[in-house]
Amino acid sequence: MRQLSGHDAGYLYADTAHSNANVSLLHIYDQSTAPAGVVRFKQILAHLERRLHRAPLFRQRLQRVPLGLDHPYWVDDENFDLEYHVRHIALPKPGDWRQFCIQASRIHARALDLDRPLWELYVIEGLDSFLDLPVGSFALLLKTHLAAIELGAVSALTSLLHDTCAAATDTGPPEPWFADAAPGRLALVARGAVQSAAAPLRLARPLWRAASHVAPAAAALAREMLLRPENLPPTRFNSVVSPHRVFETRRFSDAEFEAVRQLVPGATLDDAMLAVCGGALRRYLDHHDELPDGHGLSALLPAGHAPDAATDAGPTWRHAGLHTEQADPLVRLASIRDQRQAAPDVVAQALGGREWREAGEQASAAMLAWSRRLAQRAGAELGRRAPPAHCTLTHIPAPAQPQYLCGARLSYYSAILPISDGLGLAFAVTRYDGRVVISPTSCRELMPDPEQFALCLRDSFQEYLGLVAKVVKRPRARRIATTTPTPTPSASAKRGASGRGRRAAG
Template sequence: MERLSGLDASFLYLESPSQLMHVCAVMVLDPDTMPGGYSYATLRSTLDERVRKVPQFTRKVRRVPLDLGHPVWVHDDHFSVDHHLHRMALPQPAGHAELMEMCGHLAGLPMDRGRPLWEMNVIEGYRDSDGREKLVVFTKMHHATVDGASGANLISYLCSLEPDAPPLALDVLEMDGRDPGSLELFGRGVLNTLARPLTIPKMLGPSLGLITETIGRARHGTAMAPPLTAPRTSFNGTITGDRVIATADMDLEDVKAVRRATGATVNDIVLSIAGGALREYLSDRDELPESSLLATVPVSVRGESKHDGGANKVSALFTHLGTDIADPLERLKAMAEENKNAKEHHNAISADTLQDWAEFAAPRTFGLAVRAYAGMRLAEKHPVIHNLVISNVPGPPIPLYFAGARIDGMYPLGPVFHGAGLNITVLSNNGVIHVGIIACDQSVRNPDKLVAKFPSELAHLKAEVGA
């Protein structure tokens, strides 16, 4: 048994049929590297053996009576890999468009909270643009279970450095295997509820210091971009539960060439490319606002947090994307300066601030608030908090093999929210930057047109700097 942290539990409380809180990934695999060739039975057997060794794959959520405390993780005594691993085939002939349509459908389906919160869908019958047959695994893991870093760590455990090698090592979670009684959970919930107000004084000091720091930086023009100042776009409203997905690739060496020519970081370049792609996409739709779009960028605090428990060790910063700047090089320069200020401002914030305050999240209050917020369509009535979420996840610089199949593409996909129905995540993998876009289908109807602009924006930027 292990209690969920307030931040982990918040992702459960924030979930609704339209605001799904799982993270996904599209893994495109080369089945030709599998020893003995591909067979679903072999892949199932391999995964069954590996996931049973990691508690994160075999634990489920159990609520505390009367919701007096955050839920706890308990071992699923009836765990079966067949509840989580599903086999399906694309209608033929099947290419990229058919694959994206199926993945979008799967992303819009909620998971069963009575079982461990992960799924894998093995999709057969896909052929890439060169006509080669590929195997696709579409994964879903609830955000209460993983953040970006821990999710990548868990998936990597299922992978190896050679097709027939053992899986990579993983620091597995040690968890008490007891299934506590209702009376024990009730007692723990009462004690946690009574003790919670005692933690407020120790959090007020850092929080007040943050306010003072922010005011000072704002006076000197070095504060990160403030929320609630974003312009309104078509993807900043109330969302539905239907999802659309699009993917693209960029050459990591091209990004490094721009980095060498400009001194900007890879993250600066990626955000600048995203800004250029969004500028062109909105301009094509006659929706480009005069002021820059504002993005939330998740930041891992795994190495800085003082909390031992909890799957999510994240914070966030806000940054403008330079969508109001036409010149790619000028946009990159502005992006680098903006990110420098945002990082310095973010570093002045305690790594545990978000996790500490999340402990006060109340299950019933959060659930009712989310439903009222959506039902009253409040996202369309107050100033826009942020336009979208963008994540940049560093991946392996060498090939990885999933159950013996080489990973040719790994496209991560984060959740979308009321008020911000677009999420862009990029991941570097073996010399390629994979771009994954997920959105509410009412917010972004043609995500393929947006994602197609990422490689062309990188080409423009590379030409501009003469790299």
Template sequence: MNHLSGLDATFLHFETAEMPMHVGSLNVLDLPEGYQGDFYEDAKAYMVARMHLADVFTRKLALMPFDLSNPVWVEDEDIDVDYHVRHVTLPKPGTNRQLQQYVARLHSTLMDRSRPLWEFFIIDGLQSGQVALYTKVHHAGIDGQAGVEVGKAIFDTAPTGRVVKPPRPRARSHNYQLGMAELATAALRNTAAQYVKLYKMLPALGRALGSLAKPAEAVPGSDGKALAKRFDMRAPRTPFNVSITNQRSFAGRTIPLAETKAIGKHFGVTLNDVVMATVSGALRRYLKDSNELPDKSLVAGVPVSLREAGDTSANNQASMILVSLASDLKDPIQRLRAINASSTASKSTMNKFKAVILDDFPMFGAPWLMSGAASMIGRSGLVNVLPPVANVAISNVQGAPFPMYFAGALVTCYYPVSIASHGTALNVTVQSYNGRMDYGLIACRRAVPDITEIGDYMLAEHQTLMDLMQALPGDAKSAAGAGKPGAARGAAPVPAAPVPAAPAAKTAAAKARKPAARKVAAGKTPARKAAVKKAPVPKAAPAKRARKAATA
């Protein structure tokens, strides 16, 4: 058996019907030229031959008696491949929007904890003639970087595939679950080891806390007021900071990786800063449409990997920092630089704690209490009145820089599908793949029914940054007074792979939240120039929209 760490188990204990804790991806595949076979059957055989390459495919949970401690992973000796690899056919006409709506519904359902916590769906019937692959794996088993390693097990670098050595035969134990006495003994031993580990880390934790209280080097204004500001974790309230339901909305958008890198290099910021600036500008436009943009800047919760180089273990090794999105600044370049400053400061603080952040901590007797608290917080409405810590979750995962293949079919895109949570109804996760930046937006459908508008605004914000990059020198401090570029930029290089992103769809609604404030000023519609390819081209964001009940 293999014990779940405290961090891994947290994703199990905090999971509710409204807040499933699995992550996934949407890939659209180009079948080989002239292919006449049954791709679903080929995909099943393909997975059977590779399941042993990653533990996540062959292990399941063994729960502790009375939920007194964290579960353990045990080998599943009877994996039902027909359950884990499923076939779905979209109704006609099979548009990209239909595909993404169906993925949102699949992502809203809980996984069966009596089986290995993964599911693959082969989706055909697409209008384009392509085939889609939607995957989901429970977050208790992997984080973003571990997911990339799992991808290496199931994807190939050539359409002909690679020779996979079969697993060594093992003696079957014929035990469906472990005995209660065996589980209880293992729980007590693991808890004792966790307390010893925590005790040994106390001196280092004390030193880290002491260094946090000291003013940072080269930071002006290290008086008491500036120090208090560094500990200000409050975020303004927005429509995203509410209790959520189990309904989901999903949208995927693509931006060329080369353009994102060029913006970062031109203005002297990181690629992550450009990603956050793109999301910030989109949210600023989206909230401004309905007069819901707060005076105080939005705050993003950004996961930070604690994984050592070369560590490919299938577990969670991450923490989170808070970054100001500078949404109170109108100027895009000022906003970008402010995000860079906030991100640098947060990472500096995190580096002081990185060595002492525990991903495995004692939780004896706590699981049942945590599960009850998660349900109470979500259903009681406390999240709707408590001050939010972050307004949106933003994550950036580095993926493969080369084309990959699944069962001989070319993977054309890699849209992440992450987690919406109580108090943070919107999650934006980005994965780089083969010269692309694939943005996956997942949200509670009731809180954000018009998620495609945010996706379109992201494309428009990226285009704005591209135009400013051409109009301003690299050391420009602000876009103010720069004027418009003298000539429109030519079309950006188009990625070789097609982009299966859905068009913006105007969602029906019974009542707008603020009807008087729904008019969009001229010139603020997120019309996308030819610089960023998205299939098909979205319509301009509607002048009036509703965010309440909407059909999926």
């Protein structure tokens, strides 16, 4: 039995009917590499059963403390049923990418049963009309909760399921497992009372629960309070989210991203990814005549963990300007490079444990008030508050070597991330097998046209590839200034001045 940390429990307390902290990992396989060229559902079920002992969370459920006196505990699920957690479905014909995105989004949006281990795995067949994936591919969608595992550790689940070669490495029977008895209610009440008495601040738990870690913005606000960044203009994504998720993705070549990075001396691959995502967001908002004039948008990026683990503050987040005010893609990339070089990560300033905790508590209280205002006011009223950022961008770690499941080669790896009120757009970035995959997640009300956003992502990348082609033809390319020039008016502003109508992005 182990207790959830305050940070992990905070994700549970922040869950609502329209927003939860689910994380879904998406794996698509080419089963032509498997023995006999096919993988059966029963094979996957048996394969998973043989590996359950490697990750305790697969067979542990939450045990709440009566009266809410303390954080919940992880205990063995005496009624664990593997076939409840592993489901088998198929897409209807034609089985194309859009159908897959819709199905994956619906699965991701549904809340997990908090009385069972916090995970579900879906084997999805019928993927017969994917343009860039082999016919007969199948997918695995593994859904879990941030209370169970951090984003930085989710790749461990992928590694647990897979082998580095097509040949199976374990074919014997599963290890025997017997559940430990859960503690009694009186024991939990006594333990919670003792801990609350030893730490008076824990008596204020109801407020802390509501305010703590409205993931991921609360930790970012702690940093905001220290750096006091300028007010940011709100966009459609800084609104109350609905329970209906949308997801899309675009795959790019690692080598092409490396070429984009080299367009600006000193730029990194992360800089190039931010520039491409910023260009996509600029195009999408401009397509809807909503691009803020003269104001750049920003993203929240994970920046590691608080320096003192005893503070229980969890991962920290930092701001990164996307420089969407820059119409010139090279200037945008150079500006992103310059901001990274000029502003070292705030975590390196090493706040002391007590200082970090106090900042986190203040930020959580501020975030609670801000979120309540968001929930109470809709539409234009939300635009009166400066948002903490306009999106989140998270790198999901991926295995360095090709991976195999029951002999089927993993050909695609990505993730669907949680969103929350005020932060209704999340980018997941994965790098696997020579590919960079960028996957935006939002909700249907804020992004009713995810295919259009995916096109904006593609066109933003193609714009940079066009510049790469020019540099190859003309080695003496123009030099990019290290100082950011005066922002140019957005296309939407020009249309407003000229009276012209809307044009399609890209």
